[in-house]
Amino acid sequence: xxxxxxxxxxxxxxxxxxxxxxxxxxxxxxxxxxxxxxxxxxxxxxxxxxxxxxxxxxxxxxxxxxxxxxxxxxxxxxxxxxxxxxxxxxxxxxxxxxxxxxxxxxxxxxxxxxxxxxxxxxxxxxxxxxxxxxxxxxxxxxxxxxxxxxxxxxxxxxxxxxxxxxxxxxxxxxxxxxxxxxxxxxxxxxxxxxxxxxxxxxxxxxxxxxxxxxxxxxxxxxxxxxxxxxxxxxxxxxxxxxxxxxxxxxxxxxxxxxxxxxxxxxxxxxxxxxxxxxxxxxxxxxxxxxxxxxxxxxxxxxxxxxxxxxxxxxxxxxxxxxxxxxxxxxxxxxxxxxxxxxxxxxxxxxxxxxxxxxxxxxxxxxxxxxxx
Amino acid sequence: xxxxxxxxxxxxxxxxxxxxxxxxxxxxxxxxxxxxxxxxxxxxxxxxxxxxxxxxxxxxxxxxxxxxxxxxxxxxxxxxxxxxxxxxxxxxxxxxxxxxxxxxxxxxxxxxxxxxxxxxxxxxxxxxxxxxxxxxxxxxxxxxxxxxxxxxxxxxxxxxxxxxxxxxxxxxxxxxxxxxxxxxxxxxxxxxxxxxxxxxxxxxxxxxxxxxxxxxxxxxxxxxxxxxxxxxxxxxxxxxxxxxxxxxxxxxxxxxxxxxxxxxxxxxxxxxxxxxxxxxxxxxxxxxxxxxxxxxxxxxxxxxxxxxxxxxxxxxxxxxxxxxxxxxxxxxxxxxxxxxxxxxxxxxxxxxxxxxxxxxxxxxxxxxxxxxxxxxxxxxxxxxxxxxxxxxxxxxxxxxxxxxxxxxxxxxxxxxxxxxxxxxxxxxxxxxxxxxxxxxxxxxxxxxxxxxxxxxxxxx
Numbered sequence: 081x082x083x084x085x086x087x088x089x090x091x092x093x094x095x096x097x098x099x100x101x102x103x104x105x106x107x108x109x110x111x112x113x114x115x116x117x118x119x120x121x122x123x124x125x126x127x128x129x130x131x132x133x134x135x136x137x138x139x140x141x142x143x144x145x146x147x148x149x150x151x152x153x154x155x156x157x158x159x160x161x162x163x164x165x166x167x168x169x170x171x172x173x174x175x176x177x178x179x180x181x182x183x184x185x186x187x188x189x190x191x192x193x194x195x196x197x198x199x200x201x202x203x204x205x206x207x208x209x210x211x212x213x214x215x216x217x218x219x220x221x222x223x224x225x226x227x228x229x230x231x232x233x234x235x236x237x238x239x240x241x242x243x244x245x246x247x248x249x250x251x252x253x254x255x256x257x258x259x260x261x262x263x264x265x266x267x268x269x270x271x272x273x274x275x276x277x278x279x280x281x282x283x284x285x286x287x288x289x290x291x292x293x294x295x296x297x298x299x300x301x302x303x304x305x306x307x308x309x310x311x312x313x314x315x316x317x318x319x320x321x322x323x324x325x326x327x328x329x330x331x332x333x334x335x336x337x338x339x340x341x342x343x344x345x346x347x348x349x350x351x352x353x354x355x356x357x358x359x360x361x362x363x364x365x366x367x368x369x370x371x372x373x374x375x376x377x378x379x380x381x382x383x384x385x386x387x388x389x390x391x392x393x394x395x396x397x398x399x400x401x402x403x404x405x406x407x408x409x410x411x412x413x414x415x416x417x418x419x420x421x422x423x424x425x426x427x428x429x430x431x432x433x434x435x436x437x438x439x440x441x442x443x444x445x446x447x448x449x450x451x452x
Numbered sequence: 453x454x455x456x457x458x459x460x461x462x463x464x465x466x467x468x469x470x471x472x473x474x475x476x477x478x479x480x481x482x483x484x485x486x487x488x489x490x491x492x493x494x495x496x497x498x499x500x501x502x503x504x505x506x507x508x509x510x511x512x513x514x515x516x517x518x519x520x521x522x523x524x525x526x527x528x529x530x531x532x533x534x535x536x537x538x539x540x541x542x543x544x545x546x547x548x549x550x551x552x553x554x555x556x557x558x559x560x561x562x563x564x565x566x567x568x569x570x571x572x573x574x575x576x577x578x579x580x581x582x583x584x585x586x587x588x589x590x591x592x593x594x595x596x597x598x599x600x601x602x603x604x605x606x607x608x609x610x611x612x613x614x615x616x617x618x619x620x621x622x623x624x625x626x627x628x629x630x631x632x633x634x635x636x637x638x639x640x641x642x643x644x645x646x647x648x649x650x651x652x653x654x655x656x657x658x659x660x661x662x663x664x665x666x667x668x669x670x671x672x673x674x675x676x677x678x679x680x681x682x683x684x685x686x687x688x689x690x691x692x693x694x695x696x697x698x699x700x701x702x703x704x705x706x707x708x709x710x711x712x713x714x715x716x717x718x719x720x721x722x723x724x725x726x727x728x729x730x731x732x733x734x735x736x737x738x739x740x741x742x743x744x745x746x747x748x749x750x751x752x753x754x755x756x757x758x759x760x761x762x763x764x765x766x767x768x769x770x771x772x773x774x775x776x777x778x779x780x781x782x783x784x785x786x787x788x789x790x791x792x793x794x795x796x797x798x799x800x801x802x803x804x805x806x807x808x809x810x811x812x813x814x815x816x817x818x819x820x821x822x823x824x825x826x827x828x829x830x831x832x833x834x835x836x837x838x839x840x841x842x843x844x845x846x847x848x849x850x851x852x853x854x855x856x857x858x859x860x861x862x863x864x865x866x867x868x869x870x871x872x873x874x875x876x877x878x879x880x881x882x883x884x885x886x887x888x889x890x891x892x893x894x895x896x897x898x899x900x901x902x903x904x905x906x907x908x909x910x911x912x
Contacts, residue, residue, distance in 0.1 A: 154525075189558030198557045205524060206557040210548050216514040217549070220521020220529075227477070227503055227527070247545070250514030257509065412559040413593045415617035 089372060095310055099374055105146055105305065106369055109138040109362050110384055112163035114391045115175050116336070119194075122395065123340045128179045132195035133336035134162040137267050139361025140330035141237070142167050143308035144265050147316045148235055154225075156205045156218040156236035159195040160267065160334075164237055169202040172391050176398030183404040190404045212242040215251030215264075222260035222325075233319045234262040241272025243286050252327070256293035259324035263315040266327070267302065269334040274347035290327035302330030303361040306368070333359070456636050459629035461603040462568075463492050465610045466530065468640065470500055473528065476614060479506035480515055480532030480568075489534055490570060490629060516542040516567060520550050523565040528614055536571035536585045536623060543588070550619040551594030566613045567621050572663055572715055574627035584716040589621050590692040596645050597621045597692040601666045603634040605690060608643025616645060623692075625663040632667060648696035650703060654685035658703040660726055661713040662689040669713050689726070700726065809863065817852060
């Protein structure tokens with residue numbers, strides 16, 4: 081037994097992960113899961129408009145994001161990447177500011193639905209709801225890094241459905257041509273909302289497509305935190321060393337419906353979901369840490385309670401945070417010059433220059449005449 | 453000062469910008485060894501190297517998407533779309549991404565980039581190398597759309613676009629590339645985005661235009677001056693969005709007549725928007741002979757392929773032809789009534805004449821009917837007079853019924869065929885040509901897309 085523990089400790093030490101790192105990763109995963117649970121609770125209370133659950137993906141998200149340098153490398157996530165963004169430096173408080181659409185929500189100040197992550201200070205790149213549009217952006221950022229001779233790396237996360245988009249192909253192709261410092265991480269949960277993998281692609285694995293772009297692709301068990309981290313670390317090292325991109329496919333499962341507005345009972349059986357939960361990455365990673373002697377049942381419970389207290393506190397704090405000023409909805413259409421209160425033409429959504437005359441009331445009439 | 457054509461000016465300006473700032477780089481199809489299909493980036497690959505002059509794969513969405521990523525990292529990319537007709541695969545990247553990045557991140561991220569695209573007709577480009585695309589993007593908050601049409605503006609606006617903190621769609625009319633020459637200052641300068649320019653001062657008519665049409669209008673205005681003694685003011689819009697309403701309104705206030713000339717369809721396009729704005733209350737001067745906004749002319753981009761069109765057409769017709777006016781009071785009760793008779797054959801006129809005819813009929817026949825009724829009521833049962841009147845009345849009423857029905861049907865048909873479908877635009881008129889096409893002399897030409905209006909201009 082002692083030898084086995086030693087061997088497997090050697091595994092994470094070989095990956096430059098200390099015992100504390102493992103515990104911190106575990107804590108991060110638990111926090112993400114608890115944020116999910118709190119969001120669903122708030123949704124049922126009518127306080128959270130919309131939830132994009134992460135449950136099931138925490139393992140591959142934390143494991144892959146952990147291989148990047150916080151604040152130095154670029155994180156280009158998609159909407160299910162709460163655990164990626166927590167690893168990149170967002171806090172549960174930030175998450176709930178977004179859930180409630182509060183003024184100080186770092187992602188969008190309440191302009192986007194929850195889970196459309198962004199924070200420039202953390203190099204978390206703003207994303208939209210259309211799928212895979214972030215892929216060419218990640219390639220462009222990686223190109224700029226290469227052009228500047230910097231040693232930063234870009235990682236972009238996406239689901240299996242995103243791989244069907246033209247932008248996905250175009251972005252990966254561009255990154256292959258220029259051997260850009262980027263890692264493409266597919267969180268393959270076998271469903272794009274309801275559409276199963278078999279109707280999304282004729283190949284078995286997304287990673288097979290990498291060869292078409294001239295760089296390596298690898299499929300790993302997305303519920304095995306150390307395996308994901310190991311593969312990601314290899315890919316990040318390759319990117320940082322100038323050896324070009326890697327396509328990493330993490331096989332995982334989403335435990336909840338696509339969003340709070342989805343009903344997954346219409347397209348997958350309860351048995352299938354229950355079966356998948358036996359491979360819950362938090363459960364598996366917890367067991368691994370117990371085997372390592374880093375955790376036991378009591379400490380797991382204590383850690384969970386600690387995280388839950390923190391999450392509940394953050395929910396309350398965020399709920400009581402100030403709402404955005406209604407007038408601010410028209411700000412930031414274009415760069416603001418001069419006055420901080422914004423000078424956009426409200427009636428025309430900021431696309432028109434404001435003429436000296438006619439006066440505003442007349443202009444409103446005119447716009448009505450436009451039939452808008 | 454150096455005399456240059458438009459394409460040379462864009463080349464030189466881009467070259468100077470790249471020399472001055474290493475954040476500026478170009479990417480697009482064939483921009484490298486080929487130097488661009490219009491030679492805008494000729495010699496750039498040798499001067500700036502592969503890293504700054506990027507021959508991209510043939511994939512427009514990623515040309516824009518990759519440029520967005522570069523811009524978010526702090527570079528100033530100038531992306532080239534080879535022909536504006538091919539820009540639509542990138543629609544989502546332009547509209548949902550570039551134009552939204554600042555807004556959706558609450559001002560945290562920004563996307564300072566330029567997308568260059570050659571547009572417009574007149575270069576044997578037929579359908580897919582001639583189209584106007586500015587209206588699609590001009591409606592999108594968050595992106596600026598500019599259309600410089602002279603070498604001077606091309607330089608100043610390209611500098612301004614590269615320095616702009618937001619994405620700018622920089623449209624170059626490809627017919628002007630080598631056709632239009634002008635003096636360009638050698639020193640750097642900027643022409644501000646969002647400011648229209650009065651290219652020719654005048655008193656009698658305002659012509660609002662951009663692109664190649666600017667030059668046709670200037671030529672036409674000159675002829676109008678010489679042949680008719682009328683002076684037209686020509687306003688070059690220069691920026692499609694944000695639109696400089698103030699300059700346009702000022703000019704129309706001065707002349708009280710406006711015409712919009714552009715290369716696109718009449719409805720739902722940028723010129724239509726300009727048009728819809730102008731008949732504002734503050735502009736209407738009761739009693740002014742030209743108290744109406746005239747319908748727009750447009751140039752048939754396909755005319756290059758139809759030589760008879762070119763031969764038959766005259767540029768001067770754009771301005772000198774007596775264009776029909778529209779029903780200006782359609783847009784609301786607050787409008788002062790028109791105090792001048794309008795020329796026949798507009799929709800409003802047809803409608804009005806229909807109403808008048810109805811009123812006349814009623815006025816003429818009502819006393820007769822009343823008289824007949826009175827005589828019948830007054831006469832005795834067996835009176836031959838009454839019988840005669842009854843017979844006559846039957847014939848009369850039958851006749852009136854038949855004639856009335858015929859008149860009503862023909863009136864209805866006239867109104868229906870002449871009814872302008874653009875109910876939103878308060879001031880739209882012009883002869884309805886039925887199916888898309890144009891009548892020139894005895895010939896009728898159909899076009900693959902809707903082209904409205906009746907005026908044909910000669911392409912140089």
